[in-house]
Amino acid sequence: MSIDAAAFKTGMRHLAASVTLITTRHRELRGGLTATAVCSVSADPPQLLVCVNKSASAHDPIGEAGFFCVNVLAPGHRKIAERFAGMDGVEGDERFTDMGEWSSLSTGAPVLKGCPVSFDCRLVTRVPAGTHTIYIGEIVDLTLDPEAHALLYCDGNFVHSELLKKALQAA
DSSP states (O other): OOOOHHHHHHHHTTSOEEOEEEEEEETTEEEEEEEOOEEEEEETTEEEEEEEETTSTTHHHHHHHTEEEEEEOOGGGHHHHHHHTTTTOOOGGGGGTTSSOEEEOSSOOEEETTOSEEEEEEEEEEEEETTEEEEEEEEEEEEEOTTOOOEEEETTEEEEHHHHHHHHHHO
C-alpha cells in the first residue's frame, strides 16, 4: 500500500538539496530543467544520477542526445532556476535566452558560468521509474569554482548555503 502523491510531496519538502540545472543539447537545440533529484552513484568510474519527469520538455532530448550536464547552481542563479523550473512559461532553447553565460565542456552540453561545480556526463544507463526516468551518467569532465556557494532548496524555499555556515558558526 502506497501513500498518496500529495503526502509524498509534502514529506519531500523537508529533504534539503542542492538546486541543479540539468542541461543537454540535441542537434542544435538546447534543453534543460531545474532539479534537486541528483545523487552520486560511484567514484570508480565517477557516475551520478538524475531523475527527470517524463513530461519535462528536456526528458526526451537528454535520452536522444546521450549526454547531459549537472550544473550545481549558486545563489545568483535563482532567476535561472525559476525559469528552468517552468515558472515563467518559457520552454526549450528559449530558456537560455538572456539568462546566464554559457559554454560547454567535452560533451557539448551547456555549462553555466559561476556554478560551484558542473559535471559533464555521458549517459550510460536509463531506468524507468514511475513518472520519471533515472538517467545515470559517467562524469567525463567537470569545472569547479572554489569561490562559489551552492543554492539549496528546502521547505519550498531557496536557501543560500553560506547562510547555513554562518548559522552553524553562531550556534
